Every structure is written in structure tokens, then in C-alpha cells.
Amino acid sequence: MAEFINFYLIPGLVLGSIYALGAIGITMTFGILRFANFAHGETMTLGVYIAWSLVQLTGFKSMVAILLVLMPVSMMLTIMVVLLIDKAFYRPLRASPVIILVIASFGLMLMIRSVTQFSWGVQLKTILPGIQPRMHLFDFFSFPLKHVFIVGGALLLMYAVHYVLTYTKIGKAMRATSDSPELARLTGINTEKVVMATWVMGAGLACAAGVFLAVDTQVDTMMGFKILLPMFAAAILGGVGKPYGAMAGGLVIGVAEELSSYPWLGDGPLLEPGYKQGIAFAIMIAILVWRPTGLFKGKSF
């Protein structure tokens, strides 16, 4: 039992919170700008490399300093880059068919990645050097301290998203636009402002999710792309355009991926770890077949 919780459930929750943060941006872009943003994973990677550079620049080595000081700065820098990208590449296509935007984002995925690989190289890097302490609770639970920071930080950011969407004017406008863009325009909502807010929220959270992932594992130019599919799956599972759905979907997929290699039957893992990445795809296909609107009754176009 302890083994199940310590080595399968807790890593699943950690991974799930990371997916959840990333999926919020995907689902909001899908709901408000109406297209599946393939470049979202690369936004995440870019954010991680910005954070890594700041770590090298400042020489900060403690997790608290990295997460509380450098991560917010990297989030802001990532947001600035993404707003520039929107201005140069997405805004001119605002009136084009949605599918043109999907191609543009597909192209930007490769463009952003090539910039990252050009500037920082493809060797693996670490953002948090040294061996991290483990926490022990009641002689039963045992997990790396960093996992507490990741899950705690993710919960805090999710609460911030909840606060913005529920209590601020721009948040309400975002939800309204996601529900019905025409109606939102008719009531005098400034669509361009809502679009900007969507990019700000999506890019900031993507950067945070990436930094959490980098703290948990390593810094790698493919890290964003590797979790793109789970993030899409989380957004679809939760219901497109539904931020709370994306959070729930992210957690479900993260936990499902980790639990898939638990020896449920017999001694070996239920699913070979090599196929772990297939779980998100399988869940996504299942939900598209049986309930395309997702768990939270999102949109199905």
C-alpha cells in the first residue's frame, strides 16, 4: 500500500497538476480563439529555458528562491514573447478560417522549438542541482520535498485562475466569450482585450507548468512537445472551453499514466512503461467516441 501511494499515486498527482496547468491554456485558447494551439508545448519549453537562464544569471540555488522569485519573472517574460507572437503571427489571421490558425500554430511550434534549440542547444540541463531531500510522514508516506512545492504551487495558481474568472471583469468577459463569441461581442465586450487576457493566462501558466516539470525532472528542448498530447487530452476530457474541466482532466490523465505501470495483475506492470505515453491518447479517443463534450459539458464543434 505504501509503495502504491509513494511511487505511483503521488507522482501521478504531481504529473497531473503539471498537465492541469498546461491544459488550462489549451482549453481557453480553444474556447476563446477557437483553435487548437499546437505551439502551447513549445511556449512551455521556452518558459523553462528563460527560467534556466535566470537561474544561471542570478546563481540562485534554493527551490524557494527559484519558485518564488525567478518563476514569476520568467512567466512575465514568456507572456511578453507570446504577446509579440500573437501580434506578428496570429492577429493578421484573425479573420481567416480557424484551420489556417491551426496550421500557423503548427508552424510556430517548430519555429519556437528551433529558436530554443539554436539558442540553448539540445543537451539535457538541470534547473535545480543536487540531491533533493525527501519528506517522511508517519513512517508511511515518503516523497521528495519538491513534490510538495509543485502540487502546492499548482493549487495556488489554479485558485488564482478561479479568482480571476469568477470575480474580475476581464475573467467574466473571458468566460462569456468562450460560451458565445457573438453574444459577447453584442454585449460590448472588447474581444481583442479578451484575446490578450487569454494569451497572458495561457502563457503564464504554461511557463509555470514547465518550470514545475523541470524541477521534477530535467530541462530538455522536447519537454513541452512530449506533454502536448496529454494536455490536449486533458482539455478534451474536461470539455473544451472549461478551465475547471481542464484541471480535472489533467489530474485524471496524470494519475492514470502513473497508475498504468502499477502491477495490478500479477507481478509485472499492467502496461509496459514504454507505452505510458499512449494512455493519454487512449483516454482522448475514448472520450471522443462516447462523450465528445467532455466531462464538464464543454463545446463540441
Added chain:
Amino acid sequence: MDPVLYGYMLYGVSLLTVGGMYAILALGLNVQWGFTGLFNAGIAGFFGIGAYTAAILTTNPHTSHIGGFQMPYVVAAIAAMLVAGVIAFLVGKVCLKLRSDYLAIATIGLAEIFRLIVNNETWATNGPRGISQIPRPFEGLPEPINQFAFLGVVLVTLAGVYWLMEIARKSPWGRVMTAIRDNETSAKAAGKNVETFRMEGFVIGCMIMALAGALMAHYLKFVNPQTTDPLLATFIVFVMLVIGGSANNKGAILGAFLVWTLWSASEIVAPRLLEAIGMTDAGIRSAYVRIFLIGLLLQIFLQKNPQGLLPETRPSSPGKNSS
């Protein structure tokens, strides 16, 4: 013959051979993206399915992967197309009734799953080490006639696919396809079963991509999961089609040869340019510069000239000619 000239000639032959295979891929994508409006982000997956099917069916017995079927090339190519067609049908069943983004997500997922299977099922595919010693048509002929002969195979296949696609485009079937793409509601109102037509377009396109994959496997004589970077292979075909002119079969072929020539030429020029301006690791980094530039080229076309170099020309309707 002068050895320098001989080298250029072989380079030209390989440029045309690979360009021809990309042209077949672009024609396959044109059925989906150009005529039907479907976004297939997993071109590399269907290409890979074709390549692996052909490789397994034509190689000699081997200790580290299944094989030894030693089938004729044509049979293997048809089998490659059938396997891809069945998989495309299953994907289409799930996604085609939803908006195009879902198909894009599902197909990119499928390409990733295919990569996982190829890497993990070593008994069938030899895993990351790949399948080697794949036979190539006419390889027994003396050099360089064998190169020309294989180029002939590619160009004849390309011409055949082009001919069939032109017939399809001008047929009532093709006109329904563009009608659905441009106005789904009115096509539905005219009594057309949109889902069936979309499915046909998607499956046919994927089968053509698998055919290109089979040719590539024979040409390279070797396939492994890294033979083509799945994303780059998918992306470059989109660039070819958008630049050449989507919904125009001639445009697809023009775009394929043009972009492939640019891409290969930049492989030679870019590292030297970077080296000349004193950059370190010019060889490795030039690859990223090239990808960035080809992406930028796509964005420029999407914004300034979405029609491409050869815009779509609609076939004249039969009624118009007779009256």
C-alpha cells in the same frame, strides 16, 4: 564522364527522386486539406505505416525482426496502402464528425503512437535499430542506370497518382468535396452525406501517403523510427502544399519540388554561411535556422498569399459547356 559533372548528375537524380516522393505525399495531403478541408497532422504516421509495411513484406528472413515474406514490390505497396487505409478509416470514424481541430489532434497522436509501437515491438520492427537491407527495384543494374531506373519508378507512380487525382477532381465526386469544404451546410441541404465524403477523402489521402512511404523504404533501403523526424516530415509537406497552392494538383507537385530543392540546397549553404559569420557549432545549429526559415516562409504565405503560387482552378461544370 567528368567526375564533378557525374556528381552533380547523381545529386540531381536524388533530388528528383526524393522530390517526387514528396510530391506524392503532397498530392495525398491535397485530397485531404486542399479538396476536403481536413487537417491531417500525422502525415508522418501514415508515411511510416507504409514504409514499415513495405519493409517487412519485402525483406529476406532476418533473426531480429519478422520478415522473409519476400513479396513482390507491387503486392507490398498495395498492402501498405490497405493497412494505412484501414487505420485511417478507424481514425476517421472517431473524428470526422467533429470539427477539424480534433482530427489534427488525433492524427498527431496517432503518429506518436505509431512511433511508440515501432520502438517497443522489437520482435516485429527491430525497435530503434530499424529494418535494413530492404530491396530496391532495379538495384541489380549497373550504376548509375539503377538510379535512373528507380527515379523512373517514382515519376511513373507520381504521374499515375496525379492522373487519378485529376480525374477525381473533375468528377462529380470532386465537386461535392469542394462544395463540402466551402459550405458544409449547403452541401448537406443538397442531400450529400458529408461524413461519407469526408471519410473517402481522408482514407484515399492516407493511402497515397502510405504509397510514398513504401517508395521511401525501398529508396533508403533502411527504415527506423528516426528515418524521418515525424514532425518535420509532416510540416514540410504542409509547407509544400500551401506554397504550391492547395486544391491544385499541379501546385502540390510544383510546391513539393520547389520546397525540397530549397530545403536540400540550404543544407549545403546554411552551415557555410553560419561558419562565415563566425558561429560555433555551425553544422548543428544551421539545421535549426533552416527549420525556422521554412516556418517563416509558411507564415508569410499564409498571411500574404494563402492561395499559393498556383491558385485553385475550378473545373467547368458540364452544363456550362453544352449551353
